[in-house]
Amino acid sequence: MYKELQQAWDELTAPGQLFEMRTIEVRGAPLREYVHAPANLRDFWASSAGHGDADYLVYENDRCTYTEAHTFVASVANWLAQQGVKPGDRVAIAMRNYPEWMLAYWAITSMGAVVVGMNAWWVAKEMAYALEDASPVVLICDQERLERFQEIKSDFPAMKVVGVRLPDEAPEGVTHWFELVNTEPKMPEANIDPDDDACIFYTSGTTGHPKGARLTHRGCTNNVMNIAFANMVQPMAVARSKGEAGEPAPRGAMSILIATPLFHVTANNCVAHAATLAGGKLVHMYRWDAGEALRIVEAEKITNFSAVPMMTREILMHPDFERRDTSSLKALGGGGAPMQPDLTRKVKSTMPNAAPAQGYGMTETCGIITASAAEFLLDKPESTGRPVPILEAKVVDEAGSSLSSGSVGELWVRGAPVIKGYLNRPDATAEAITDGWLHTGDLAYMDEDQFIYLVDRAKDMVLRGGENVYCAEVEFALFECEGVAECVAFAVPDERLGEEVGAAVYLKPGAAVSAEQLREALRERLSAFKVPRYLWFVDAPLPRNANGKFVKREVKEGLDIAAAG
Numbered sequence: 184m185y186k187e188l189q190q191a192w193d194e195l196t197a198p199g200q201l202f203e204m205r206t207i208e209v210r211g212a213p214l215r216e217y218v219h220a221p222a223n224l225r226d227f228w229a230s231s232a233g234h235g236d237a238d239y240l241v242y243e244n245d246r247c248t249y250t251e252a253h254t255f256v257a258s259v260a261n262w263l264a265q266q267g268v269k270p271g272d273r274v275a276i277a278m279r280n281y282p283e284w285m286l287a288y289w290a291i292t293s294m295g296a297v298v299v300g301m302n303a304w305w306v307a308k309e310m311a312y313a314l315e316d317a318s319p320v321v322l323i324c325d326q327e328r329l330e331r332f333q334e335i336k337s338d339f340p341a342m343k344v345v346g347v348r349l350p351d352e353a354p355e356g357v358t359h360w361f362e363l364v365n366t367e368p369k370m371p372e373a374n375i376d377p378d379d380d381a382c383i384f385y386t387s388g389t390t391g392h393p394k395g396a397r398l399t400h401r402g403c404t405n406n407v408m409n410i411a412f413a414n415m416v417q418p419m420a421v422a423r424s425k426g427e428a429g430e431p432a433p434r435g436a437m438s439i440l441i442a443t444p445l446f447h448v449t450a451n452n453c454v455a456h457a458a459t460l461a462g463g464k465l466v467h468m469y470r471w472d473a474g475e476a477l478r479i480v481e482a483e484k485i486t487n488f489s490a491v492p493m494m495t496r497e498i499l500m501h502p503d504f505e506r507r508d509t510s511s512l513k514a515l516g517g518g519g520a521p522m523q524p525d526l527t528r529k530v531k532s533t534m535p536n537a538a539p540a541q542g543y544g545m546t547e548t549c550g551i552i553t554a555s556a557a558e559f560l561l562d563k564p565e566s567t568g569r570p571v572p573i574l575e576a577k578v579v580d581e582a583g584s585s586l587s588s589g590s591v592g593e594l595w596v597r598g599a600p601v602i603k604g605y606l607n608r609p610d611a612t613a614e615a616i617t618d619g620w621l622h623t624g625d626l627a628y629m630d631e632d633q634f635i636y637l638v639d640r641a642k643d644m645v646l647r648g649g650e651n652v653y654c655a656e657v658e659f660a661l662f663e664c665e666g667v668a669e670c671v672a673f674a675v676p677d678e679r680l681g682e683e684v685g686a687a688v689y690l691k692p693g694a695a696v697s698a699e700q701l702r703e704a705l706r707e708r709l710s711a712f713k714v715p716r717y718l719w720f721v722d723a724p725l726p727r728n729a730n731g732k733f734v735k736r737e738v739k740e741g742l743d744i745a746a747a748g
Contacts, residue, residue, distance in 0.1 A: 184558065185632045188420035188569075195416055196572050202412050204573055209378060209401070209599070212619025215573040216401065216599035217408045223375040223400035224292040227407070227460075228256070234462035237436075240282035241483060242467040247282055249462070252289075257368035259290035263321065264371040266343055270295025273317050273383070276446070277301035277310065277332075278325035280467045283347045283360060284445045285455060287323050288382075292400075295373035298382035299395075300446035303327075304729045307334040312392055314339055316607060317383055323347060329357065377401035383606055384448060384546050395606035396546045398448075405599040406448075406550035407456040409571040413542075413554035414457075421558050437463030438483055438511070442471055442490035444729045449518050452550040453542060454489055463487075471731065473497040477507040484511040489540065491731035492517035492526055493669065499526075499533055500668070500691070509534065514556065516540030523662045524564035531561060543567035543637065547621055548574070549600040553635050565659070566634040574598040578629055583617065586628075591638055594627040595620040626653065645674040645682050652684050652713050660708040661686060664701055666694030669725045671733045675717050675744065685717035685747070687738050689724055698748030717747040 195202045203218040221227040234249040241247075247255070268274060274291045276298060278284055291298045299317040301310060301324075310331055314322070315338075323345040324332060332344065336356075346357045353359040381400045385393040439458045443450045458465050466483050468475060476498060479485060488495070495517055498504065515530050515537040516522060522541040530539035540556035555568030570576040577585045578592040586592045597619045604612030615622055626638045638644075639653035646652075657672035668691040675685035690696060698718040705714045719742050726737040 184420060184424040184562070187423040188416065188559070188632075191416045191419040191423065192572070195412060195419075202408065202572060210603070210619070212597065214597065214599050214601070214619055215575065216405050217573060220401075220408045220599075221404045222377050223379070224289075224381050224403055225295070225373060225375055227404055227456075228289045228293050231459050231462070237462050238464045239459075240285060240465055240467070242282050243469075245282060252286060254368045255286050255364050256289045256293065257370045258366045259286060259363045260294040260371055261369045262363040262366040263290065263296065264294060265366070266321065268294070268296050268320055270373050270375065271297065271379070273297045273299050273319040274321045274323065275299040275301050275314065275317065275319040276323050277303060277305075277328040278323070278347055279303055279327070279469065280441050280445050280450070281325060281348060282465075282467060283323075283325075285465065286364075288445075288451070292381050293373070294371045295375045295379065297380045300382060300384045300451070301328070302385060302393075302446055302729055303444060305331075307331045311335045311338060313385060313395070314342070316392075316395055321345065323360075326350060329354075375400060377404075378603070380603065382451075384446060384451075386546050394608055394611055397603040397606055398452075398546075398549045399603055402549035402600040402602060403452055403456070405573055406452050406548070407460055409551055409573065409600070410453060410457045410542075410554070411460060412571060413551070413556075413568075417554075417556055417559055424558075437461045437487060438466065438485050439463055439487045439489075440466050440468070440476060440479055440483070440485045442468070442476065442488065442494055443731055447729070448544065448546050448550050449489075453518065453544070454487075456550075458487075473501040474503050477501060477503050477509070480512060481508045486511055487514045488512060489514070489516050489518055489542070492522045492541075493727075493733075494731055495522075495530065496526055496668075499529055510536060512537040514538050514540045516542075516556065518542040518544065518551075522560075522564075523659050525659075525663050527560055527564045541567060543635070545621075545623060547602045547615065547623075548596060548598075549602065552576070552596055552623070555634070563630075563632075563634055566630070566636050568635065569633050570596065570635065574600065576629070576635065577620075578627055588631055589628055591626055591628045594623045594625045594635065594637075596623060597621065645672075645684050647677075647680050647682055647684060647712055657684060657686060657705075657709065657713055657715065660705055660713075661688065661701075663708060664696070664704045666690050666696040667701075668694075669733070671725060671735050671738055672715065673735050673739055677716075683716045684713060685719070685739075685742075686715040687719045687721050687725065687742060689721050717744065719747050 236248045239249045239252045299319050321343045325347045344357045346353045347360045380397050382398050383395040445451045527539045538557035542551045542554045544551035553568035575597045580592050601621045654672040661670040669689040672686045674682040677683040726734045
């Protein structure tokens with residue numbers, strides 16, 4: 184199967200083929216890119232007009248076709264131009280996953296302006312930081328974000344504000360979204376360079392202020408090509424390994440449920456861009472709820488679901504799972520965090536028609552670094568997959584020297600999707616990128632098939648008496664244990680060993696497991712030094728950030744070492 188993967192890989196990237204590559208110099212470094220990638224997001228969006236009357240955006244009772252969306256996008260872009268917004272100016276979006284998010288996004292990027300993705304969970308003070316940092320000339324926000332902005336609006340007297348889905352008339356000084364979409368649908372002219380900023384997404388750092396990552400048009404369009412490549416090369420290789428000639432059969436119409444926030448690359452660059460390329464349907468939901476997600480899967484015939492692994496786990500564990508028709512699902516997976524091996528097997532055994540899938544990527548790469556699905560993910564369940572063609576990848580030691588296959592070090596990647604840098608943070612940019620190589624901050628190793636295995640975040644690893652303990656490995660083992668619904672592993676300071684392994688566990692309803700029973704089960708799966716010395720059983724689901732990832736810092740802050748089991 185891996186021989187066939189290499190053959191398919193070489194064919195798809197050969198000269199004259201769709202995924203043909205070239206190396207160019209960008210910001211003084213040699214970067215790979217796809218020859219046939221759209222030059223910018225304006226061209227990319229324009230190409231989707233051909234999808235015509237197919238459904239594009241769905242939210243509750245609202246439906247919008249591609250043709251309607253193109254009209255709305257042109258109207259919004261024209262309104263922005265009438266307000267004096269020019270190419271290179273920044274426009275902030277702060278809202279839930281409403282359809283207006285995507286309409287505003289395409290309007291802003293198509294006219295050469297820059298989207299500033301505002302975290303919808305931010306409080307007023309955090310909003311103020313990003314607005315001061317990015318200096319947008321317009322803010323487009325929903326009612327909840329508008330209420331928070333009212334607390335700080337005196338600090339931004341020159342910024343125009345647009346309100347989306349307001350319950351009544353727009354407050355004084357706020358323009359109603361209806362005015363934008365009722366403007367003449369005339370897309371302004373714009374000359375957009377591939378290396379112009381397309382959007383600024385703020386990274387969720389564990390300390391200090393978030394950093395504004397500058398994603399370029401080149402990076403975004405090459406990322407969606409990466410996703411298209413991953414969706415073609417692996418099925419092609421599997422088909423050939425089974426003796427089936429030609430390419431795998433087309434999957435038909437794509438219908439995707441948006442479960443994670445659009446102000447992150449997972450939902451925006453990977454899910455929404457990929458669906459737009461394929462003429463697929465994007466179904467939005469007000470907030471994450473596994474029961475509601477199952478209802479939508481049944482009603483909208485969802486074919487693809489990609490979110491953080493815990494969301495996939497919650498769908499499979501939900502009491503409504505057996506009562507809902509999920510037969511339309513063809514791919515069920517995760518991104519934004521490693522998909523635990525037991526979950527990969529659970530997807531396969533529970534839903535034989537839905538291939539397990541996962542992608543690994545970063546804001547700083549405009550999307551994916553690797554992808555793995557179906558037979559490849561089942562065969563190597565602890566691997567995130569092989570790096571996409573235009574990303575060079577290497578595992579390095581602390582001095583930046585390349586390590587051999589199988590050796591653990593920090594993963595570095597280089598290619599067109601790597602960001603330009605961090606807004607107003609040359610120091611952070613220099614620290615994160617060396618000669619075009621992005622330091623991912625992830626500890627990993629690469630096997631003989633070039634598949635990458637993540638073992639931990641470099642800064643989150645537990646150093647126990649000179650032994651490295653990778654939290655992801657501990658968490659994988661915990662999820663294998665009976666009764667465990669959610670868990671995180673982390674370092675606990677220890678006078679003798681420097682650090683010890685700790686873990687917080689949330690049990691499934693009705694489960695009764697003691698700390699010693701859990702440790703006994705773990706000893707069958709882990710070396711003794713990796714078994715958590717400190718175990719906490721929490722009474723509520725673990726806190727998550729806006730993208731659905733567990734927030735270890737918040738978990739640890741709420742734990743008393745004296746209460747550990």
